[in-house]
Amino acid sequence: xxxxxxxxxxxxxxxxxxxxxxxxxxxxxxxxxxxxxxxxxxxxxxxxxxxxxxxxxxxxxxxxxxxxxxxxxxxxxxxxxxxxxxxxxxxxxxxxxxxxxxxxxxxxxxxxxxxxxxxxxxxxxxxxxxxxxxxxxxxxxxxxxxxxxxxxxxxxxxxxxxxxxxxxxxxxxxxxxxxxxxxxxxxxxxxxxxxxxxxxxxxxxxxxxxxxxxxxxxxxxxxxxxxxxxxxxxxxxxxxxxxxxxxxxxxxxxxxxxxxxxxxxxxxxxxxxxxxxxxxxxxxxxxxxxxxxxxxxxxxxxxxxxxxxxxxxxx
Amino acid sequence: xxxxxxxxxxxxxxxxxxxxxxxxxxxxxxxxxxxxxxxxxxxxxxxxxxxxxxxxxxxxxxxxxxxxxxxxxxxxxxxxxxxxxxxxxxxxxxxxxxxxxxxxxxxxxxxxxxxxxxxxxxxxxxxxxxxxxxxxxxxxxxxxxxxxxxxxxxxxxxxxxxxxxxxxxxxxxxxxxxxxxxxxxxxxxxxxxxxxxxxxxxxxxxxxxxxxxxxxxxxxxxxxxxxxxxxxxxxxxxxxxxxxxxxxxxxxxxxxxxxxxxxxxxxxxxxxxxxxxxxxxxxxxxxx
Numbered sequence: 001x002x003x004x005x006x007x008x009x010x011x012x013x014x015x016x017x018x019x020x021x022x023x024x025x026x027x028x029x030x031x032x033x034x035x036x037x038x039x040x041x042x043x044x045x046x047x048x049x050x051x052x053x054x055x056x057x058x059x060x061x062x063x064x065x066x067x068x069x070x071x072x073x074x075x076x077x078x079x080x081x082x083x084x085x086x087x088x089x090x091x092x093x094x095x096x097x098x099x100x101x102x103x104x105x106x107x108x109x110x111x112x113x114x115x116x117x118x119x120x121x122x123x124x125x126x127x128x129x130x131x132x133x134x135x136x137x138x139x140x141x142x143x144x145x146x147x148x149x150x151x152x153x154x155x156x157x158x159x160x161x162x163x164x165x166x167x168x169x170x171x172x173x174x175x176x177x178x179x180x181x182x183x184x185x186x187x188x189x190x191x192x193x194x195x196x197x198x199x200x201x202x203x204x205x206x207x208x209x210x211x212x213x214x215x216x217x218x219x220x221x222x223x224x225x226x227x228x229x230x231x232x233x234x235x236x237x238x239x240x241x242x243x244x245x246x247x248x249x250x251x252x253x254x255x256x257x258x259x260x261x262x263x264x265x266x267x268x269x270x271x272x273x274x275x276x277x278x279x280x281x282x283x284x285x286x287x288x289x290x291x292x293x294x295x296x297x298x299x300x301x302x303x304x305x306x307x308x309x310x311x312x313x314x315x
Numbered sequence: 316x317x318x319x320x321x322x323x324x325x326x327x328x329x330x331x332x333x334x335x336x337x338x339x340x341x342x343x344x345x346x347x348x349x350x351x352x353x354x355x356x357x358x359x360x361x362x363x364x365x366x367x368x369x370x371x372x373x374x375x376x377x378x379x380x381x382x383x384x385x386x387x388x389x390x391x392x393x394x395x396x397x398x399x400x401x402x403x404x405x406x407x408x409x410x411x412x413x414x415x416x417x418x419x420x421x422x423x424x425x426x427x428x429x430x431x432x433x434x435x436x437x438x439x440x441x442x443x444x445x446x447x448x449x450x451x452x453x454x455x456x457x458x459x460x461x462x463x464x465x466x467x468x469x470x471x472x473x474x475x476x477x478x479x480x481x482x483x484x485x486x487x488x489x490x491x492x493x494x495x496x497x498x499x500x501x502x503x504x505x506x507x508x509x510x511x512x513x514x515x516x517x518x519x520x521x522x523x524x525x526x527x528x529x530x531x532x533x534x535x536x537x538x539x540x541x542x543x544x545x546x547x548x549x550x551x552x553x554x555x556x557x558x559x560x561x562x563x564x565x566x567x568x569x570x571x572x573x574x575x576x577x578x579x580x581x582x583x584x585x586x587x588x589x590x591x592x593x594x595x596x597x598x599x600x601x602x603x
Contacts, residue, residue: 015432023441291437
């Protein structure tokens with residue numbers, strides 16, 4: 001286990017190194033024009049340009065530039081926005097909690113809803129319930145998330161007038177309003193996750209249902225509830241963890257769209273705005289951050305197998 | 316030929332295939348199906364659906380049905396180019412990663428992992444932010460997240476086929492490595508390439524629509540389905556058909572392609588019926 005964890009950790013570091021090289025190449029070497037000039041945005045003084053050039057070390061050889069860049073990134077020093085001049089860290093400090101709350105609520109909700117749907121459709125396979133659940137998962141995979149968001153706005157904001165169509169209120173300002181503003185974004189993000197999760201949970205639960213240990217558990221006289229949730233679900237869950245881990249990549253992309261539809265000032269909006277304004281320091285920080293986050297999550301997912309399923313032996 | 320016959324007798328393949336052909340005919344035959352041009356403006360903005368305008372009109376009086384048909388040309392072309400690039404790069408990568416058994420495999424897999432660790436849309440956005448946006452750069456940008464997924468699919472297939480009895484048998488009968496790779500492995504991999512292409516095509520349509528929704532796709536005035544949802548969302552209370560119909564077009568096309576891929580897999584791979592869980596078994600630790 002220790003050896004495996006260590007090897008997997010080194011592997012994640014290698015992946016991160018490749019990621020950082022990719023981002024460096026994209027934003028330092030492939031940007032048309034002089035990076036310092038691009039970095040500064042539209043208006044700048046000759047003095048600021050010279051200072052930044054020296055600061056970015058553009059006069060030094062490329063490998064040195066890369067190392068300096070990595071050092072700054074590790075120190076979480078992302079510089080300032082080329083448009084507003086605000087420090088990127090301040091902007092991230094504001095945006096990350098917003099996105100994190102939406103992501104976490106969507107993932108948790110999706111997790112419990114898909115366990116419910118997946119387990120019950122597997123237990124009742126080939127009934128109407130199963131057919132409905134399977135159709136939902138097929139439809140959900142092809143559903144454009146931006147369309148779903150617009151459908152929700154049309155239904156819940158314009159027709160029924162139950163919920164606001166977009167905007168954001170912090171939980172400290174007014175918690176009731178915060179919840180109101182969060183419902184539609186969270187649900188939109190959640191549905192696409194449920195569609196993917198249910199499919200996998202259903203099939204892995206179907207496999208578990210016919211195993212010998214389930215028969216043994218039943219013949220021991222355990223209640224059906226204990227058999228299904230204690231013996232069955234735990235075994236099906238390890239497949240689920242993979243799916244949740246993998247679906248996070250989709251979720252992060254999806255959140256950009258969700259924040260754009262509902263006008264939520266999170267990380268996704270920050271990135272979209274920055275791309276529209278060619279605000280490279282901000283783009284680079286958000287891209288690097290989301291990739292790092294994903295590498296860390298998949299590392300945790302892989303390490304959690306041994307905990308969820310003791311049979312997994314890490315050679 | 317045998318596969319084609321089997322496909323024609325397989326109902327899901329025929330149904331989804333026909334819908335795909337219908338979508339293609341409508342998109343290509345757009346000038347015959349509508350009297351308007353996609354950029355033709357009029358003074359009748361936000362008309363509700365009527366006999367003149369099946370889906371009504373948009374903010375500058377352009378016919379929405381016409382815009383959907385022509386928008387399909389742009390969206391489908393970009394998505395098709397994207398999937399072709401993903402196939403041309405991803406499939407050879409996957410085959411190499413599946414066949415090589417040394418440090419080169421590890422190198423390829425780490426690069427694939429690195430590409431996989433960018434959230435799907437983020438890398439495309441990063442590329443679009445740097446290069447001028449035209450059909451080629453957008454297709455390349457969108458293909459980058461698909462390439463590692465395609466490569467992994469093909470690698471899995473190669474790894475699986477390589478352990479099959481018929482490959483072993485070919486080896487035992489004295490077939491050379493080259494013969495086994497080209498005459499035994501590749502025909503088997505071709506099936507999953509076709510299936511993968513269809514599934515990733517549907518992903519590419521969704522991804523293109525997201526990119527254009529954010530305003531970084533093919534630039535207006537040319538219509539794309541994704542950008543039409545973006546504009547339509549602004550005028551949702553004036554003409555709900557605007558955003559709704561564009562979203563529906565994306566949904567139906569992506570769904571049909573996805574189902575077509577699944578149906579073709581059932582036809583080409585009878586094993587999928589017999590052993591539904593053939594890829595499972597053993598600790599399910601990916602990338603290890």
